[in-house]
Amino acid sequence: MSEPSLADIKKAISEAGARIDSLMEEILPRNPSDLLSEMIWYHLETGGKRVRPALCLLTCEALGGKADGAMHFALAIEILHNMFLVHDDIEDGDEVRRDRPAVWVKYGVPNAVNAGDYLLAKAQEIILRSAVDAETKLKLLDAFSLTCCATIEGQALDINSRADENFTIEKYLHTVRKKTGCYLACGLVGGAMVAGADDAVIDALWKLGDNMGPAFQIRDDVIDLTIGKGRGGELGCDIREGKASILYAYAIGKTDGKDAKHLREIMGKPRAETTRTDVDWVIDLYKRCGALDHASTYADELVQEAYTVIDSLPVASKGFFRQLARFMAERKS
Amino acid sequence: MSEPSLADIKKAISEAGARIDSLMEEILPRNPSDLLSEMIWYHLETGGKRVRPALCLLTCEALGGKADGAMHFALAIEILHNMFLVHDDIEDGDEVRRDRPAVWVKYGVPNAVNAGDYLLAKAQEIILRSAVDAETKLKLLDAFSLTCCATIEGQALDINSRADENFTIEKYLHTVRKKTGCYLACGLVGGAMVAGADDAVIDALWKLGDNMGPAFQIRDDVIDLTIGKGRGGELGCDIREGKASILYAYAIGKTDGKDAKHLREIMGKPRAETTRTDVDWVIDLYKRCGALDHASTYADELVQEAYTVIDSLPVASKGFFRQLARFMAERKS
Numbered sequence: 001m002s003e004p005s006l007a008d009i010k011k012a013i014s015e016a017g018a019r020i021d022s023l024m025e026e027i028l029p030r031n032p033s034d035l036l037s038e039m040i041w042y043h044l045e046t047g048g049k050r051v052r053p054a055l056c057l058l059t060c061e062a063l064g065g066k067a068d069g070a071m072h073f074a075l076a077i078e079i080l081h082n083m084f085l086v087h088d089d090i091e092d093g094d095e096v097r098r099d100r101p102a103v104w105v106k107y108g109v110p111n112a113v114n115a116g117d118y119l120l121a122k123a124q125e126i127i128l129r130s131a132v133d134a135e136t137k138l139k140l141l142d143a144f145s146l147t148c149c150a151t152i153e154g155q156a157l158d159i160n161s162r163a164d165e166n167f168t169i170e171k172y173l174h175t176v177r178k179k180t181g182c183y184l185a186c187g188l189v190g191g192a193m194v195a196g197a198d199d200a201v202i203d204a205l206w207k208l209g210d211n212m213g214p215a216f217q218i219r220d221d222v223i224d225l226t227i228g229k230g231r232g233g234e235l236g237c238d239i240r241e242g243k244a245s246i247l248y249a250y251a252i253g254k255t256d257g258k259d260a261k262h263l264r265e266i267m268g269k270p271r272a273e274t275t276r277t278d279v280d281w282v283i284d285l286y287k288r289c290g291a292l293d294h295a296s297t298y299a300d301e302l303v304q305e306a307y308t309v310i311d312s313l314p315v316a317s318k319g320f321f322r323q324l325a326r327f328m329a330e331r332k333s
Numbered sequence: 334m335s336e337p338s339l340a341d342i343k344k345a346i347s348e349a350g351a352r353i354d355s356l357m358e359e360i361l362p363r364n365p366s367d368l369l370s371e372m373i374w375y376h377l378e379t380g381g382k383r384v385r386p387a388l389c390l391l392t393c394e395a396l397g398g399k400a401d402g403a404m405h406f407a408l409a410i411e412i413l414h415n416m417f418l419v420h421d422d423i424e425d426g427d428e429v430r431r432d433r434p435a436v437w438v439k440y441g442v443p444n445a446v447n448a449g450d451y452l453l454a455k456a457q458e459i460i461l462r463s464a465v466d467a468e469t470k471l472k473l474l475d476a477f478s479l480t481c482c483a484t485i486e487g488q489a490l491d492i493n494s495r496a497d498e499n500f501t502i503e504k505y506l507h508t509v510r511k512k513t514g515c516y517l518a519c520g521l522v523g524g525a526m527v528a529g530a531d532d533a534v535i536d537a538l539w540k541l542g543d544n545m546g547p548a549f550q551i552r553d554d555v556i557d558l559t560i561g562k563g564r565g566g567e568l569g570c571d572i573r574e575g576k577a578s579i580l581y582a583y584a585i586g587k588t589d590g591k592d593a594k595h596l597r598e599i600m601g602k603p604r605a606e607t608t609r610t611d612v613d614w615v616i617d618l619y620k621r622c623g624a625l626d627h628a629s630t631y632a633d634e635l636v637q638e639a640y641t642v643i644d645s646l647p648v649a650s651k652g653f654f655r656q657l658a659r660f661m662a663e664r665k666s
């Protein structure tokens with residue numbers, strides 16, 4: 001079997017993501033006279049790339065399973081992802097999501113909290129409808145449940161590490177593994193479970209998340225400083241938010257005296273009070289102290305570790321997983 | 334078998350509720366160095382009467398089951414209840430919960446949203462650990478999932494019916510059945526499932542919730558106007574909140590002209606702008622137009638319907654369920 005190319009994988013992911021759309025419409029019917037349905041579709045129809053459900057379905061097939069059995073799980077992962085976006089926007093005070101007012105801005109905080117709760121409850125319900133045997137269903141629910149709890153634990157660490165004066169790279173990795181890694185791996189794990197993969201494969205896929213989650217997040221942190229992820233290519237949005245990135249962790253470990261004090265001051269400021277000069281000063285500090293170089297190198301190392309995990313996978317379709325890792329490493333949020 | 338007395342049931346409920354405490358400590362370990370754990374216990378240790386888990390365990394035993402199998406489900410119901418309280422306080426802007434600052438007041442909205450999410454995710458995880466066979470576990474998860482979704486749908490209706498000018502008794506009942514009824518019945522249903530009860534019993538227990546949920550809620554609405562449920566016996570807290578009670582539904586159906594207009598104005602005012610005179614005027618209107626009498630009579634009818642459902646239960650322990658219904662009908666929130 002020839003190894004698929006990165007272009008093949010991109011095409012497969014884009015096609016696979018669309019396969020959950022009709023199930024989504026069936027399970028969350030659009031009902032214009034029902035405000036809860038209206039709010040959910042206001043958010044869902046802004047799209048998103050459906051990467052997580054695609055990874056789930058493709059992993060299932062790559063391991064010899066039938067994607068039909070994984071369809072509900074794939075949808076549940078996408079619903080969970082959207083639930084986190086709705087609640088994260090409240091928690092972070094982000095007013096815009098995918099170029100539209102965030103749900104809390106349009107419908108108010110009470111409705112947005114409640115709509116997110118609904119998506120979380122619904123995600124669990126969806127898995128219960130999976131076309132798999134009882135034992136597999138319970139395994140899927142276990143994986144999903146573990147993922148929900150870990151992601152929320154990670155979010156708690158993230159919320160409360162803003163401007164943490166004793167932030168470290170270890171704390172950063174612990175937070176990101178919980179908040180991003182588990183939840184990235186969960187789709188792969190669910191797909192593998194439906195395909196009947198054994199525990200060694202499942203464990204390796206979780207481990208893949210431990211590497212790819214932080215790798216992806218660190219690349220995202222670096223992009224914020226070099227290309228810009230805000231609209232109009234503005235650099236340093238994370239600095240304005242006081243986000244505890246790997247660069248912040250590295251920089252407060254490497255600087256002291258006046259620089260360290262000034263960095264903490266800027267990261268602790270409310271977003272509206274952080275000036276362009278503040279942001280530029282922090283970006284310059286991250287370059288001067290080596291934080292930017294360190295972050296890029298560290299992300300590369302994590303991706304290399306992911307390849308090592310893939311090489312150890314006891315499956316025939318290593319080429320697929322290698323391209324998947326490349327795809328995840330290269331994609332932009 | 335002699336019929337238990339109401340006093341017996343009260344004692345049994347109070348004792349049964351305490352039986353989930355050690356499992357709660359085991360599954361949500363107290364960890365003072367972890368903020369998520371701190372927040373959850375800040376909320377949980379304020380207590381609550383643990384009525385829902387008690388109903389679950391006692392129902393299981395009354396139907397010949399072993400309560401051990403229902404223990405996790407009972408705990409999940411209590412966790413769900415507390416999750417709703419944490420999020421409801423944000424949604425309603427309630428600053429005090431069980432005589433302490435609400436979680437969102439003490440830890441901020443972002444942390445409170447996230448802590449509630451954690452409790453919801455954890456509740457599902459707890460059920461997965463139940464000491465029952467796979468088939469029963471999936472049934473329990475189905476019942477729980479249905480309850481979560483219905484309760485949140487009810488909350489959406491409730492949030493958006495404040496000061497609804499076209500509110501009706503039908504809308505009220507639909508909202509309360511979703512928001513309160515399902516979730517009250519869920520513990521009974523879970524207990525019955527663990528006891529291996531057949532579908533006719535399960536269906537009847539759901540129906541019991543359809544009657545007892547609104548009965549309980551209407552009594553609560555009446556208490557607010559006659560005894561007072563706020564601290565210091567203040568009357569009319571629901572009026573200050575603009576809550577769409579059965580009294581409001583009845584009154585806007587029965588009045589027109591100046592009275593109807595004034596009622597809508599008062600119910601639509603922000604809480605801080607509603608005066609004592611406003612509240613007293615609404616209470617007087619509810620008395621004048623017959624809303625108060627209607628509500629009391631209607632609650633009695635719902636309780637009678639509940640007794641009819643119980644009489645039709647194909648089980649030996651009808652006496653237990655009759656006392657349970659009496660207990661639920663008479664208890665104060």
